[in-house]
Amino acid sequence: MTERAFMVRAGNDNELVEEFKSRSLVAVGWEELGDVSDVRSYEEMKARFNSTDEYSEHNSRRIAQNAGQVNRFALEMEEGHLVLSYDKTEREYLIGEVTSGYEWEPSDHPPGYPHVRRVEWEDTVSRDEFTTSTKNTLGSTLTVFSLDDCVDEITGVLSGETPEESEDDEDTVPFVDEVENQADELISDILANMDPFVFEELVAAVLRAMGYHAKKTQDSQDKGVDVIASPDSLEFESPYIKAQVKRVQSKVGSSDMREFTGTLNNDERGLFVSTGGYTTGAEDAARNNEQRVTLIDRDKFIDLLIEHYDDLEPEYQATVPLKAVYIPSQDPPLEE
Incomplete structure (x- = not known):
């Protein structure tokens, strides 16, 4: 049969x-x-x-x-x-x-x-x-x-x-690449269904894992700035960073970017995190602001999350639970 x-x-x-x-x-x-x-x-x-x-x-x-x-x-x-x-x-x-x-x-x-x-x-x-x-x-x-x-x-x-x-x-596709791609997509699924305010907290947590002193702003007074960060706890050292965070499906446009850059003072740097990416106009607006705005899209944020995951606070690891797994870095060679 x-x-x-x-x-x-x-x-x-x-x-x-x-x-x-x-x-x-x-x-x-x-x-x-x-x-x-x-x-x-x-x-x-x-x-x-x-x-x-x-x-x-x-x-x-x-x-x-x-x-x-x-x-x-x-x-x-x-x-x-x-x-x-x-x-x-x-x-x-x-x-x-x-x-x-x-x-x-x-x-x-x-x-x-x-x-x-x-x-x-x-x-x-x-x-x-x-x-x-x-x-x-x-x-x-x-x-x-x-x-x-x-x-x-x-x-x-x-x-x-x-x-x-x-x-x-x-x-x-090599197995390691396939696994990494699938893992990135699964992490992306978690982020796409995360509460926007929790995502803002996660961005602040990743910045802290990177060594910055970062905190989420008060929602009613943020004026488009969702996270603030500084190299030191007293905010004496430069650069002082203002971040806007958008957990969205669509691309951020030039008007949103110009509105954000308008919040930056001369001695401040901007960080824009958008899971939906950016239009060409938004990228141009960021570049025209004296190179003081760094753009982070979904893939770059996932890379940062993975790179600094071990230093992330446990409560934020729990929002994106990951497990380290060792896999071969390349597939076995095909027989002649």
């Missing part, structure tokens, strides 16, 4: 791989859902998650993602489909064929993993046997996901064929 293929990860940390092998099965958690054999659709699966106390407090995105995984395991997967699981220790994939329907086995399963499918394991294949694009797909962190786009390559490898890297694979 084949036609479709799925990955089912062997627990959270590869701890179930030997049990998967010896007992000829794959299994997933979400034990509190109970038996889902009566569920008939993805929407019903989401409803089950929402009505289960242990999951009902999760946000909608997490519920949708987890419901999709259980739905794939219990409803989409069928006898005859290919199923893969990964042995991280050996860097190889178990590949087999699903031989049963969905089973609820709370008393005969890997502890905490009562949703079961029986499998006839056919072979193991080294990760190195697959092309770059397929390895990228196989690297998803989800517990259960579709491998339909890779099924031809997987069946070919099973039959002894050696897949060739396509031109698309060779032109693939």
Whole structure:
């Protein structure tokens, strides 16, 4: 039957791989859902998650993602489909064929993993046997996901064929660049949904992390200046900085820029932070003001946030929670 293929990860940390092998099965958690054999659709699966106390407090995105995984395991997967699981220790994939329907086995399963499918394991294949694009797909962190786009390559490898890297694979964006771009976009999403006043506080916090003494102005008296900063706490040292902060989708125009530069005295510097960027007119207005205005767009602000994140006060780290992760700085070279 084949036609479709799925990955089912062997627990959270590869701890179930030997049990998967010896007992000829794959299994997933979400034990509190109970038996889902009566569920008939993805929407019903989401409803089950929402009505289960242990999951009902999760946000909608997490519920949708987890419901999709259980739905794939219990409803989409069928006898005859290919199923893969990964042995991280050996860097190889178990590949087999699903031989049963969905089973609820709370008393005969890997502890905490009562949703079961029986499998006839056919072979193991080294990760190195697959092309770059397929390895990228196989690297998803989800517990259960579709491998339909890779099924031809997987069946070919099973039959002894050696897949060739396509031109698309060779032109693939390096993994580190892809991760950085995705991270920047996710940070951008957080900023785009942040309260504008909280964003102003965050800008002041980043300036403090950079070594400035910075604070948000009183909203009713700011006259277009949202943050003030100085190299010293008594504001004796130059330059004295006035900042305007806009968490917006559209570009700042020349009129807004001229209005802001009009607040600057001769011994003051201006900082304009806009997540929407600037029109050419606004950039010209900033340059014509004796080079005393520095423009920060979304990308530059994210760069500053990441660069000085470790020195950011904990309450402001919490507004944009980030985790440091080590990843290879370049992809492995393609084989000749």
